[in-house]
Structures are given as C-alpha cells and as structure tokens.
Amino acid sequence: MDTVASRPHRLAATPISRSMSIVARVYGYPPAHNAGSEWMLHSMLRPLAERGHRVAVWLSHPGTIDRRYEIDGVRVVPYQEGTDFAAHAQKADVLLSHFENVPLVTGLAGARRIPVIVICHDNFATSFHNAAGADLVVYNSEWIRRDGEIFYARYPREFLPRHSIVVRPPVLAEEYRTEPGDCATLVNLNADKGGDLFWQMAAWTPEWTFLGVRGAYGQQIMPPPRLPNCEVVDGVPGKEMREHVYGRARVVLMPSLYESWGRVAVEAFASGIPVIAHPTPGLVESMGEAGIFAYRDDVNAWIHALMSLKDPDNWARASRRAKARSRELSAAPDLDNWCDAVESLWDGGRRRPSRVRALGTLVDTTEMGQA
Structure with a gap:
C-alpha cells in the first residue's frame, strides 16, 4: 500500500x-x-x-x-x-x-x-x-x-x-522578544488549560505574583476571593502579547490537558522565559530540552518546579535553554x-x-x- x-x-x-x-x-x-x-x-x-x-x-x-x-x-x-x-x-x-x-x-x-x-x-x-x-x-x-x-x-x-x-506553528521571535517581568503566567484560564491548578498554585505560593490571561475560548476559571497575589487581564491580540503578557512574565505555566504543539511556550522562549508544562506529546516536541515538565494532577510537583525558579541561578540556566530552543526553531525552514x-x-x-x-x-x- x-x-x-x-x-x-x-x-x-x-x-x-x-x-x-x-x-x-x-x-x-x-x-x-x-x-x-x-x-x-x-x-x-x-x-x-x-x-x-x-x-x-x-x-x-x-x-x-x-x-x-x-x-x-x-x-x-x-x-x-x-x-x-x-x-x-x-x-x-x-x-x-x-x-x-x-x-x-x-x-x-x-x-x-x-x-x-x-x-x-x-x-x-x-x-x-x-x-x-x-x-x-x-x-x-x-x-x-x-x-x-x-x-x-x-x-x-x-x-x-x-x-x-x-x-x-511559526513564531517570529523578534516580534515577541522582550525583557521578562516577575509573574507566574497562564494564558487561557479554562479547565483544560489548567485554570484550577493555576489558582491552587497561587494559594500555596504567596511568594509569587500570578497573572492570568483570559483565553479566546472555553469557560474561564476565576481566582477564589482573597488571593492578593493574583491578577486577571483580558486576552490581547497576538501582536500585543510581547508588551502585555511576556513583558510581565517571569515563568509561563502550561498545565494543559491537550496541546498538539504549544505555541505559547515557543513565544515565551523568544524572551528566555522558562516554561513549566504538562508533558503532552506536543509540548514535549515543541519545548525539547528547554522544557520543565510536571504532571498536571501533581500540584506538589508544580509548586516545587515553580519555587525552584525563584533561585536566580536556576532561572538563568532555564532561560538560556529557552533562548537556545527559540534559536533552533527560528532556523527551521x-x-x-x-x-x-x-x-x-x-x-x-x-x-x-x-x-x-x-x-x-x-x-x-x-x-x-x-x-
């Protein structure tokens, strides 16, 4: 055949x-x-x-x-x-x-x-x-x-x-590259993207500021009351992600149930922003050796990975891997x-x-x- x-x-x-x-x-x-x-x-x-x-x-x-x-x-x-x-x-x-x-x-x-x-x-x-x-x-x-x-x-x-x-999914790195900010960030707060886990992490890690970006689809899960370290912003066009999302992100979180590729991770890599993700086949392929992986049903593993990136040396190493992966994907024909x-x-x-x-x-x- x-x-x-x-x-x-x-x-x-x-x-x-x-x-x-x-x-x-x-x-x-x-x-x-x-x-x-x-x-x-x-x-x-x-x-x-x-x-x-x-x-x-x-x-x-x-x-x-x-x-x-x-x-x-x-x-x-x-x-x-x-x-x-x-x-x-x-x-x-x-x-x-x-x-x-x-x-x-x-x-x-x-x-x-x-x-x-x-x-x-x-x-x-x-x-x-x-x-x-x-x-x-x-x-x-x-x-x-x-x-x-x-x-x-x-x-x-x-x-x-x-x-x-x-x-x-092509990402023109120069259109997303910026100086990282200080937030742990999730793009799209629906359940399949990990909205529930995101707010659990916010409750357990007050050391971090959390930024949730409303997604283009799916019911968005809002933070529980009295979480002072949380902020939710409306979704923004792709060309404004650099300023309004990646320019505020220190770490990007992707506890997605399903990702066939994971464009957000690659966009974050353009600025050397580390990404913690659930190991879907798509995210494993897109992130390569730059990925930091934790299963989405193991909140302790996510908290541990996030807290480890509070260490400047750990973050710098992860950032270098992210930038290297961005260069690698940008060179693809x-x-x-x-x-x-x-x-x-x-x-x-x-x-x-x-x-x-x-x-x-x-x-x-x-x-x-x-x-």
Missing part, C-alpha cells in the same frame, strides 16, 4: 508565471480571534502575501469586526459581508481550510477541480477523515503526522492525501518549505482531476486517472 510515509513531505518548488489567488475559509481570524490555530494560519498566509500572491480569508462566523480589513497583506472578509463565498471560491487557484469548515471547502474544491489544502492541528479522527484526498495536508507537528499516517494506513490508496508536509509546497500546486491554469467524498469513501470525478 502507498502510505503517506512513503511520499516526500516537501513538494518541489515550481516557478510561477503570475500571482496565485489563495482563498481560505475559517471560523475566525486575528486580530479579533486570538486562538493559537488562527495565529498559526496567519503566520503561514503572511509569507505567501509577501511573495506576491493574493491571499483572502473568508470567515464563517460573526465576529467583532464587521467590515473587510487587511492584516500583513492578508485580506479578511467578515461573515457579515461574506455571503457570496462559494461564488468567489470557484475562481481561486488554491483553497484552504481547517477544523469545521473543511467538509464545505473540500466539497467546493472537488466540484470545481481546485487544489485544496487542509491544516490538521490535532490528531482527532474527524480531522484526518475530513482531510482525506486533499492535495496537501499540513500537520502542525511530527507526532500529529505520525498519527495521521497510522490513521490513513487502514484505508485504500484513494483515501490518502496526495501530499503532506509538517509546518510547526518550515515556512519556506510551506510556500514552495503551495506554489507547487499551481499547474498553469489547468484544473486537475479531483476526488470527492461519497458516504465516507472517495471517488474520482474524472476519467483522467489517479493523481
């Missing part, structure tokens, strides 16, 4: 004679929607715009911005103005989506024989199922890629994505590989054969043979 593992994960760059039209359909987008997946997407679309391509994002849910706007060369069409998405999408050279919008976008791509890209931010079966048959699947980490390959190995060849690539892969989907204007889903299987919509 031809598995994803047997295929190259980097598509060769193809010279292009004109600017491509790249159209994405997603739930929300920066600066109004500040989830890590959306900032990853923006970090990937931004360099395509810098290469001269026409990049547009159409939103599928009402947001706080109700007029079209542009951010770093990416044009964003809010839900309130985006009722003609299907008509616009059929003129695109490449379509792109993630999460719940994938079935709609892959359906349009199949009907119009437009190359389609799907980003998999997690290892859920639904994500892999929806990405089946895509021209390019982007995994946000190596462990997600491995799980994807295991998933697709159970199915016939025609179910597989045509190509795949790993793009670890993921974004160049991604842009080359997108450009390789362009075939000079000819619409290629597409496969569409039918009752959980895939069928060829032309008589031109398999891709």
